[in-house]
Amino acid sequence: MIPRPEYPRPQFARKDWINLNGEWQFEIDAGRSGKERKLYEAEKLSDVINVPFCPESRLSGLAHTDFMECVWYMRTVELPADWTAAGRRTILNIGACDYETEVFVNGKYIDRHIGGYVSFAMDITSALTAGANKIVICATDLLRSQNQPGGKQCRKFHSIGCSYTRTTGIWQTVWLENMPDAYIRRIKCRPSVENRSVFVEAVCENADGRTLRAAAKFGGKVVGTAETRVSGKSATLEVKLDELHLWNVGDGKLYDLDFELEGGDFVHSYFGMRKVEWKNNRTYINGKVVYQRLILDQGFYPDGIYTAPTEDELIADIKRSMDMGFNGARLHQKVFEPLFLYHCDRLGYIVWGEHANWGLNIARPEAWRGFLPEWREVLERDYNHPAIIGWCPLNETQKDQDRDLIRELADMTRSFDPDRIYIDASGWTHQDAVSDIFDVHDYDQNPETFRARYLPLEQGETITVFNLGKHVGRPPFVSEFGGIWWNPAHPEGGWGYGNRPQSEEEFIARYRGLVTALLENRAISAFCYTQLTDVEQEVNGLYTYDRHPKFPPEVIRAINTQVAAVEKEQ
Template sequence: MPQSPSIPRPEHPRPQFVRDSWINLNGEWQFEIDPSRSGKERGLQTPDASLGRKILVPFCPESRLSGIGHTDFMAAVWYKRSFSLPAGWEQGEVLLHFGAVDYETEVWVNEISVGRHRGGYSSFSFPISHALREGDNVVTVYAEDDVRSGLQPRGKQSGSYHSQGCDYTRTTGIWQTVWLELVPRTRIASFRLIPDPDNDCLHVSAVVEGQTAGLSLRVAASYEGRAAGERTVRIGSRSVSLSVPLSEKHLWHPGAPALYDLRLELVRDGETVDAAGSYFGLRSLRLDGMAFRINGRSVFQRLVLDQGFYPDGIYTAPTDEALKRDIELSLAAGFNGARLHEKMFEPRFLYWADRLGYLVWGEHANWGLDITTAAGLARFLPEWIEGVERDFNHPSLVGWCPFNETWDSSRGTRQDDEVLRIVYEATRALDPTRPVIDTSGNFHVATDIFDVHDYDQNPEKFRARYQPLAEGGEPWVSFPERQSYSGQPYFVSEYGGIWWDPERSSEKGWGYGERPKSAEEFMERYEGLTNALLDNPNMFGFCYTQLYDIEQEVNGLYTYDRRPKFDLAWLKAVNGRRAAIEDEA
């Protein structure tokens, strides 16, 4: 149903699984910081309890857009608002959805606790029909957050009072869209799409909630409005699988993102019981020696590090257009994809990546989580599974990387290798269609791709380090006492990070290596480092750090407010030069 344009972030938050009946709950909510976590004892969960401030959801209270702008640590926060349902919504089940809430959440509707969730990045929902009443209903949200506990993945949220180095302003509480959805009691609970261009078809598996007797699943694909394939099968249990043959073949490829529309329906006795809209891209992924092949073609991955921060929204883009624009800025600079770094990005970003033909790697925000014992696995894996399942159907997503730089703890204790091994194996089991990197940079335990991080600022030394790989020999391994190479495809997944602030506005800024003395020196260094990777016939990609500045970190190619620091035509020419390992288009 249409959403008010005055609501912040009014677009549908889950574009690959869309039903018509939904209500966006973004906008003004009551809000209160609970420094002593005493709110439950004080009865803040009761409908009549008022909170002391106002906040604009979905922006976190640390952000300017929220109207709060409180950047100190917040042990817990409370939210409250009322809503009323349209006529007819009492006939089905109402789900209350949260895009993301950081970190441990409990939700009440009319003083009835409807559910709890742990995890600051994955999406979740609760059925709430049993708690609803006629007229106004009150939803109350409580979230606890402690990035210094070692018990939660915080990503690049600073564990110190000030932002410093490559850690930035924190995010607490709600930071993605909150919404209601009317669903039938018998409904499609979830579905997976596996494109199969070699056999001109789409494989679909779905899970059904409710009464399945006499039920069928009908799946219809179309391309630019033309019918492109349909299949109907009877449902014998909660899960059902089918293959839809496609009458037209249009491949999804980076830079040429052909997309099919998809409609899924549950049908009983000729009547539609439930229906949802989606889309898919027809593409395959395959590792072949040192090459990464997309639809059989070796594609050199010109990636850039994107950390998903915004000056006014922190973790939350101010608009849907801002998400799209970040991808367009990257493409304008000659990149064809990004590592989505230390953060599970929202589905709307992946939607625009699908639409614009932009490659992305999915990653979790593991920094801050102690993984020196199996206790870290209990905190990490459930949320990671939720993220993998949520984002599985996006054609732009070409690989998973659950961990990044798993450094030893401040006590000097090493990572528990079994934590990484189990997460790697679980990810492979959840998604056998994509490669998995266990931990980007270090310390590898079990991985489909061996990647390294290298911030050497000397182009000659940088090139020489990878010359043995170019000649078919053993590649350079960082921390060889902790990890070893065993023949996997290889790439440098972080390099550069050249510290350049053209306005010299932050003498206390942060970047890697010695700051260049001029833009010309930056350009010479950038070109030398990048060419060393493009020229290497056994390097399938690179990832430059980073797309834009973030707060004190000034090694972006754009400023924090997304102004280019360099001539984009030059940058695009350097990044877009034909790579040694790349096939002809």
């Protein structure tokens, strides 16, 4: 059975595709000499691996957790006869591969991609032959260089604190797709609730002068169509909607959107009609205040590390959060896969898009190369997801940062997406006049002192917070708090914040006190609790690492869903 057999990209789907997950030949290139030894021309490699799982994971069949600076993959693929016919193109898609990826087909070098977290595609048509074709992938991952994002991957041999088992090489689905020479490369859909329409910008290849058609459907019924001609590589159109169905929190109404490019390329997509605003220190969705009750989700799995073992587990993590009364998540120090975002979209589960900046020294000039290009790819890939209400590319950044880099990140993000909320870096170091929101991280475990710290905000006063120095402001978003240490199965082991509660009752009382302090404050409109699940030695999740609830979900839900002060003001 093919692992992770589902189509991995619901927002840009084609019918002619081949899933390449499963057994590949594999080899660790400890001396990084594989290209010199021409492994891309080798008959076989020394081991095998179960793709898309990283070699550190149990599901890969290897569970090799030492550092691997270079790894190789090889697989022979038999293509349908019509895929190599004249006028057809074949694209190799890799969901994510950490960190620098080079691809060879039948011994021919194709291209490389830099970045370990976002999807990418390569046109391999010119290297293909009829019948069997050998695909070789080389991944170089210099995690300890401080020149690449690593997120929560540990730069020491053993996991420690809030750094965990590493991910090297391929960790998301690999697949082939086939289409005509003239094809749609990507689309950008910008909904306008006021105009009852969706604006589409499409990038097409080899399609100058051809007609692009779009049809929007809701519940299977066509509710809007439009067409235009491609000019060069670009096409823009507006689809007016006969019916307006708003996407809301907990009610993820989605329209289907089908594209046809003259010449036979068909792409299926979808979109949600919603408007996000940040004003008066409140989040508004479709004109109504939404209190962000968020959970910190790090997207780690005991057997797959960065990769969920099944699609069902992606869905289950969202539902576990919702069962406890959270309406969304900070997707923390990792770019989550498109399939997860699709389920957020359809379930009405709001999320913040983030990158994995930990491990990257953002004081160095090399940080520009290591971060900006991939962040642009993240924006391009994930812009169309209605569940994403804000961007926060960085987390807990150092004081000696390159201020020009921080400002360029903000300018680039806003120029591509002027409609979402933006935070330069969650917690710790903020630059003046860059973020829409001043957020803080606060792991005070005493509900009384925690409440008292934020009370002056209700009178319009500033407060002082200490994260890598002194910061004064009016934070309406406590974007990390709690992290209460609770692991009764191993009372002496693990790691968490502050002093450990002595009983379940003490935990619930502390949790209630911290959450209620924020909900009852008229100046606070968003929180994010740390965290959804334990991750390895960090045992402050509301669920264990293997996803068992530590407390009755209905108890946590009752606390989280108390009506907030800002909601009473509506």
